[in-house]
Amino acid sequence: MMTASQLIDQLTEARSRTLALIEDLTDEQLMGPRLPIVNPLLWEIGHVAWFQEKWTLRHLFQKDPIRADGDRLYDSMAVAHDTRWDLPLPSREETLSYMEEIFAGMVDSLQLGNPGVQPYFYQLGLLHEDMHDEAFTYGRQTLSYPPPPLYSPDGEEVSSPQGEEDFRSGDVEVPGGLFLLGATPEMPFVFDNEKWSHPVQVQPFRVARAATSNAEFAAFVEAGGYQHKNVWSEPGWRWREEVDAEHPVYWKRELPDGWMRRHFNQYRRLEEELPIIHVNWYEAEAYCKWAGRRLLTEPEWEMAASQEFQADGTMVEGKRNFPWGDEPPSSTRANLNWEAMGCVAVGALAAGDSPVGCRQMIGNVWEWTASDFLPYPGFVADPYKEYSEPWFKTHKVLRGGAWTTRSRLIRNTWRNYCTPDRRDVLAGFRTAAL
Numbered sequence: 170m171m172t173a174s175q176l177i178d179q180l181t182e183a184r185s186r187t188l189a190l191i192e193d194l195t196d197e198q199l200m201g202p203r204l205p206i207v208n209p210l211l212w213e214i215g216h217v218a219w220f221q222e223k224w225t226l227r228h229l230f231q232k233d234p235i236r237a238d239g240d241r242l243y244d245s246m247a248v249a250h251d252t253r254w255d256l257p258l259p260s261r262e263e264t265l266s267y268m269e270e271i272f273a274g275m276v277d278s279l280q281l282g283n284p285g286v287q288p289y290f291y292q293l294g295l296l297h298e299d300m301h302d303e304a305f306t307y308g309r310q311t312l313s314y315p316p317p318p319l320y321s322p323d324g325e326e327v328s329s330p331q332g333e334e335d336f337r338s339g340d341v342e343v344p345g346g347l348f349l350l351g352a353t354p355e356m357p358f359v360f361d362n363e364k365w366s367h368p369v370q371v372q373p374f375r376v377a378r379a380a381t382s383n384a385e386f387a388a389f390v391e392a393g394g395y396q397h398k399n400v401w402s403e404p405g406w407r408w409r410e411e412v413d414a415e416h417p418v419y420w421k422r423e424l425p426d427g428w429m430r431r432h433f434n435q436y437r438r439l440e441e442e443l444p445i446i447h448v449n450w451y452e453a454e455a456y457c458k459w460a461g462r463r464l465l466t467e468p469e470w471e472m473a474a475s476q477e478f479q480a481d482g483t484m485v486e487g488k489r490n491f492p493w494g495d496e497p498p499s500s501t502r503a504n505l506n507w508e509a510m511g512c513v514a515v516g517a518l519a520a521g522d523s524p525v526g527c528r529q530m531i532g533n534v535w536e537w538t539a540s541d542f543l544p545y546p547g548f549v550a551d552p553y554k555e556y557s558e559p560w561f562k563t564h565k566v567l568r569g570g571a572w573t574t575r576s577r578l579i580r581n582t583w584r585n586y587c588t589p590d591r592r593d594v595l596a597g598f599r600t601a602a603l
Contacts, residue, residue, distance in 0.1 A: 170357065173279040176291050179577065183298045184272055187214060188265075190305040190317045196261055198314060203254050206593045207308045211264060212243070212253045217301050218268040219243035221294035224553070226274050229285045235270055246555050292358050293553060299575040303595070306507070306573045309433060310419070310447075311593045316433040319507045336516030338379055340602055341473075341526040344482035345373040348472045351545050352582040356490075361551040362544065363582045369468045375602035376465060376473050379515040379528050380536060381456065384441035386448070387428055389456045390416045400458040405451030408590050418447050418592050432511060442514040444534045444597045450565045450589035453537045453598040462600035467540040467584075469601065470568045474523050474530040475581040490580050492523035492530045498576040503532035505576045512572055527599075531579055534597040535567040542566050542586040564588055571595035 171179075191199065191210055199211040208216075219239050226232045234240070242248065242256055259267060275294075278286060309317060348371045352363040395415050398406050408414075416422075419431040420439070428439040448456075457463050465473070474492050477485035489495060493502050502521035504513050512533050523530050530536075542557075542564040550558050564586040570579035573595060587594055 171288050171292065173282065173286065173288075176288060176295070177276055177279055180272070180275065180291065180295055183295055183302070183575075184268075186302050186319075187217060187298060187305070189319055190302055190309075193318055194314065198312070199261060200254065201308075201312055203251070204311070205250070206591065207311050208250070208304075209253055209258070210305060210308065211258055211261065212256065213301060213305070213308075215258065215264045215267060216243040216245060217298050218271045220297050221275060222271045224290045224293055225278065226271065228552075229287060229290060230278065230283070232274075235274075236267060246559075289358065290552075296358075296575075296578050299578050302575075303571070303573040307593055307595055310431075313431070313434045316510060317507075319510065336379075336519070336528070338377070338516075340375040341378055343371075343374050343376060343469070343473050343476075343525050344478050344484075345371045345472075346476075346484045347371075348468055348476060348484070349488065350468045350471055356580075356582075359582065360556060360584075361549065362542075362557040362584050362586075364545060364549070365547070366582075367546050371468050371472050374465075374469055376469065376525075376527060377462075377600050378526055380444040380534055380597050380599045381453075382441060382515050383430070383439050383443050383445050385460075386417070386445040386456060387439065387441070389459050390420075390428075392459070394455060394459050397459070401455045402451065404589070405455055408449075408451050414452075417445065417452070440512075442516070443512045444515050444529075446512055446534050446571075446595055446597050447592050448597060449592040450537050450587075452592065456598075457600055460600065461603060463603055464537060464539040464598060465601045467538050467566050467568070470530075470536065470538050470599075471581055473525055473527050474569070477524040488581070489524070490582075491521075492527065492581065493521050498531060498579070503570075503576070504529070504572045505532045505570060505574050505579065507573055509572055530569050530599075531581070532570050532574065533572055534569075535571045535574075535585060535595055536569045537596055537598040538566045538568055540566045542584070560586055567594075567596055 191214060194210065200209045201207060222235060227234060242258065275291065306317060347368050349366040350369045351366040352359040353366050394400060395409060401409060421429050423429045426438050429436040430439045453464060475488040479485060491498060498505055500508050502518060504518065515529065518529055521531060522528050541562060543561055567585040567587060
């Protein structure tokens with residue numbers, strides 16, 4: 170169990186990251202345009218603080234709300250998305266003061282050793298802030314804002330490592346078997362949608378060692394993949410026509426350089442060795458059909474990331490918390506925590522390989538799976554009931570985390586989920602053989 174001191178350190182670090190992600194933006198940029206896939210950042214930072222107040226100071230200690238209008242402003246389940254630009258939001262200075270007052274109250278309650286302290290709810294608020302920090306980052310991408318002024322712990326930006334010289338693409342064989350999908354009760358903190366591990370029969374399959382690269386996806390685009398209706402599902406084709414998609418959302422063709430990709434507010438020549446990113450589930454599905462491949466199911470993904478096998482193909486008892494083992498992530502194993510300020514080559518970070526030989530299953534880019542977001546058997550909602558239950562059946566599952574994901578948040582059992590039309594999120598995909 171996390172100690173009060175550890176919680177304070179992590180909450181402090183998370184708040185520093187939140188503020189760093191918005192401090193260079195003008196008041197106008199903090200509101201931004203009214204779009205269906207982003208929130209006003211001024212609203213969102215207030216929501217982060219309100220959520221922490223709700224589940225710690227108010228839920229645990231029955232304290233009165235710091236703002237009488239807080240619920241009317243910041244409750245995301247009660248305040249319709251399209252109305253958030255019309256709310257009487259506090260000014261930037263008032264919002265930051267509100268955030269600081271809640272943060273100070275949380276720290277005080279932890280330092281005083283209050284008997285009502287339950288670390289779970291502080292961790293809930295911490296990881297919720299981490300998830301919003303990731304959203305702030307891809308929101309800046311959506312809005313063509315400059316990259317956030319973030320740096321590595323030593324004060325220098327981390328350079329993007331190149332692909333390993335001996336890396337070979339292609340498939341690896343996964344023997345399959347009766348696999349325990351999901352989290353186990355001894356894990357210190359898990360969300361309700363990961364509970365609990367249960368047996369799933371997985372047939373043998375072959376999976377790509379690496380996520381699909383920009384070069385591979387460019388071949389699909391060049392072959393007219395966005396014009397070939399036969400490789401798209403009916404809802405996928407309907408989406409493609411509605412948005413008039415001809416290529417990934419941040420790509421453009423510019424002669425004589427060919428494909429360019431927008432990274433925040435600047436275009437750069439398409440980096441062929443990086444994973445494809447900012448594609449939605451429909452685009453991933455269409456690519457797979459064109460390539461004669463398919464997306465992994467959730468059980469297949471988790472097995473490829475975590476399960477060891479003996480030489481004869483029988484499963485080793487137990488599974489790993491991370492592809493490389495149970496040790497926490499490091500910069501040599503996974504691209505997380507904004508350390509590279511973008512994706513790295515699909516062949517980089519060999520130290521993070523999974524037992525079967527898959528690379529970068531944690532970090533770099535979220536990976537779409539074929540699976541609908543559904544509850545595991547015996548699902549019971551946690552106190553934060555809106556986290557999972559409202560989104561079952563309408564969302565698709567993503568796994569593995571991206572370059573902005575916090576290392577304290579991600580693990581092999583973590584389930585992210587989005588609607589299949591979302592391509593603002595930091596998502597790519599990995600393919601499997603038919």
